[in-house]
Amino acid sequence: MTDARLSDDRTIAGRADLLIIPAFSTAGGGAEPASLWPYDDDRVARLLAKDKAFTGEAGQFSALLISDHLPPVLAIGLGRRDSLDADTLRRGAMVAAQTSSGRGTVVFALDIADFGIRAVIEGFLLGRYDYAKGEDTSFTVLARAADERAFAIGRTAASRANWVRRLVETPPNALPPRAFADILAAEAQKLGIAAEIWDDAALSEHGFGALQAVGSGSRNAPLAVRLEHGSGARRLGLAGKGMTFDSGGINLKRKLTEIAWMKADMAAAAAVAGAIFASVELGADPDTLAILPIAENMPSGSAVRPGDVVTHPDGRRTEITDTDCEGRLILADAIAFLAKSNVEAIIDVGTLTDGGGVGTALWGCWTNEASLAKTMTDAGARAGEPGWHLPLRAEYERLLASKVADIANYSLDAGDSGQLAATYLRSFAGTKPWLHIDIGGCAYLEQASAPWPQGATGAPLRALLQLLLDRST
Template sequence: MQVVVQRQLPPQTDLVAVVIDKSVPVEHLASALPAEIQALAAHELSHPRADQTTDLLRLASTQSAVDVLLVYPDESGPGAVREALFSAAAKGRLRGKVAVIVGAHLPAAAEGILLGAYRFNTAGPGTPDAPTHAVLVAPALSEQSLADTRAEVERAAALAEMTNWARRLVDTPPGEKTPTVLASTIVEAAAAVGVQTRVWSPETLAEHGFGGTLGVGRGSANEPRLVELTLRAGEGSPIVLIGKGVTFDAGGLSIKNDRTQSWMKADMGGAAAVAAAVVGAARRGLPVNVTALLLLVENMPSGTAIRPGDVVRHPNGRTTEVTNTDAEGRLLLADALAYAATFNPAAVVDVATLTSALLGGDLWMLFSNEDGLANELLEAGDRAGEPGWRLPLLAAMTRHLDSTVADLKNYSFDHARVDTLAAAAYLSSFVDAFPWAHLDVVGTAFHASTDRWPAGATGSPTRALMNFLVGRGERGGVQ
C-alpha cells in the first residue's frame, strides 16, 4: 500500500479522516476541507468526543457533503498518533482510498496506517475492510518542508513494510514454510537488495559442529537449514544478529498439548524479525556491517527424534544433556552464540520466542552482559513503539542445570518457575568476550487473541532492531 504526502485534499477519496491532536489548532485541520464546510468542521472538531477513539460524522452544506472519521489519540505525541491510526485501520474504520488530515507527526501517522492495514487471509483475495491507498494531508506544512517530510514518511513506511513482511512470514501456515521453503523466501528478499546470502545444509551444519540444531531437527522429515545473511556497508567488526526459526514446534518427544501447538507456527518469529531488520537496513542503505544467522528447523516427534537423555555438542565443544526436547530453542541459540565468536563481533543480539510471557504481550524481555548495549536496545524499542524490559542475568541460575553427563542440561523440571532466568543464564555460558543481548519475544511476537493488536503476528521486534541498526549506523557501527 502506498502512502503519499500533500498539502491539499485529493479530489476523490472513499473516506476523509481527521486526527484530533490537541497540539494542533482545529482551524488548521478544517482548512484542508472544502471551503463551504470549513466553519462547520472547525465547530465540530473543537468539541471532541472524549469517550471514543473514533467518531464518524457527515459534514454537509448546500454545495457539498463529506463523510469524516474523527480519530482521537489518547494524548499528544508521535506514539499516540501512530497507535490511534493503527487501531482505526486494524479495526476496519479506514477503508479503500483514504485521506488523513493530520497536523503533526506525519511519519508516525504513516507507520500506524500501514501497520493497521495489514491482513493475512488465505480464504480469498481482497481486503474490503482495509485501506488500499492513503494520502496524508498536512495543510499547515510549508512548501519548503514538504520534501523533507516526504523523506521522513518514506523511512517510517519502510519500517512498517518490513514489520508487515515479518508478520506475513510468521502468519504463513507451517506446512507452507518448511525450513527449506522459508530459507528460499528469505534469500530471495535479501538478495534483491544486495545482501549476501548463504544457506547451510545439514552437512555444513555438521562440519561446523551445530549439534544442537541437528539434534532438534532429527525428528522431522524436513531437514534443518541455517541462512547466513551478510550486509557489508560500514566499517569495523560486524553486528551479529541471531534468530530462532522453528517453523513448527510440536515439542518433539516432550510433545506440547493441542492448545499450545495451535500457534506454534509463530516459533520462528525471532528469525522473521531478524531477517526483516537486515533486509530493511539494506533497503535504507544503512552504513553498517551485519551478519545474521537464522536457524530454521522443525521440532517434531518421530522414531528419529532426539530423546531426553541424549547429549549434543556445540561448535565450541561444550555439551548439553537434553532433558526436555521442548526446550529446543536454547539448543539452537547455543550453537549460534558459540559460532558467533568467529566473527570477532562488535555486538551479538539473539532474538527468540523462547520461554514464557512473564511480562505479558506488550513488553519483550531483555538480558545482557553489557549495560551500554542493553540501553541501546531499550531506547530503540521505545522509539519504535516496541518497548522491552530488562531482567537480571544471573549466572547462578545455571546451578539448576547441573548435569552429570554433560557441561549443562537444557531444562530443570524442578525449577520451571524460573526457567526464563535459567535459559538466559544457560545461553550466557556460550557467550565469549563480546557484548551480548538476548531478546525473549515469546509474548510480543504473536497474539493468539485480539487485544491492542489483531490476533496473529505482530512482527515484534523488527522496528526495534531496525532502530538499533540506525543508531549504530549513525555512530559508525560502535556504541
C-alpha cells in the same frame, strides 16, 4: 497492496473517499480538531461538535461525519494535546485504518508534531494488514511540512513488519524449513546482501550439533541461513530462532491452545532478517552477520531424546533434559558460532518463554553488558516497540548443572523461565557483549489486544530496524 504516499497539496483532501482528522479532548469534556488545516476555517470543528458521544479520548473515533461541503470525515481521538506522543498517534492511525476498511482513497490530514508523519504511516499500514484479504487502499498522509525521510522509514518499517506477519501466519505445511530458508535467501540476494543456506554437510562442518539434533525428528531437514552485509569494521552479530513448527518433540506440548499456533515459532528469524532487509531498503549500510537456525521440532523414531548430549560450534556440550526447550539449543549454536566470528557484540532473538513476564506489549531482554541493553531498549522505545531490561543473576547457573555435559538446557528442579533460558544462552557468548531478547509474549497474540488483532505482530522488527539505523549514522 496499499499505495501509500506523502503530499502537501491540500486540495487532495476534497477528492478523498474518506478524510481522517485527528482530534484532542478538551478540559470541558468535548473534542476539538487538532488543526483547522487543510481548510483554514471551522467547518470540521462544527461538524465534530454534532457528535456528542465523541470526546477525543485516545483510541476513540467518531461516527462518519457527513457534510455537503466535505468528503466523509472520520475523527480519531488522541487524548489531551499536551500529552501527545508518537505511540498515541501510531495507535490512533491503526484504529483509523481498521475503522476505514473498504474505502478506496483515504487521506490523513496531519498538522501536528515533528514525529507525526512516521507514526501515522506506520500505524496506518500496520492497522491495514489482513492476511486473508490483503491490503488494497490508496492512502495519503497530507502534511503541511513534508518530511520524506520520516515517511520512508515509517512506510518501510510497517511494510517489512507486515511481511514478517504474513510469514508467521503462513500455514506450517506451506513453510517447511527449506521453503523458509529459500524465501530469506532470495530476499537478501535481491537487496545485494550476501546469503548462504547451510545444509546438513555445512551444519556438520560448522559444528551445529544442537540444530541437527533438534531437527532430526522431522522429514524436513534442518538448515541455517547466513546473511552478511557491510565492511566488518563494526560488525553486529545477530541470531534468530527459526522453528517453522514446534510440537515440543518427545516432550510433546500438552496445551492445545499453545500447540495450535506453533507455526509462529519462526517469528524471530523472520524479524531479524526483515530488519536487515528494511535497513538496506532505506539506504543504510548495516554492518551485520546474521545466523538464522531453521528446523521443525517433531516426535518420531529419529527424534532427539531427553538425556541426549549435543555439541556446539565452540566444543561445549549440552545435556538435553527437555526437548521442548529446543529454541535455546539452536540459538546456542548460532551464538557460539558468532562468538568465534569477527563481531563486536551479539544480539539473539527467540520465542522461548513468556518474554520475562512483561505481558504482550513488551519484549524482555537479558544481557552481560548493561550499555547494550540500554541501546536496544532506547531504540525500541523510539520505534514504538518497547522492551524491558531484566536482571541476569549468576546464582541461577547452578540450576543448569549437568553430570554428563557442560550444561543442561532445562532445570528439572526449578522448571523453566526466561531467566533460565537467558542464563543458559549467556554461557555461549564468551567474552563478547551479548543481549538476549525474548519475544514469546509479544510476537504472536493469542487474543486481540487493541489496537492489535489476534495473530502475528512482526515484533521486534521495528526495534531492531531502529537499532540498525542508529548504528549506520
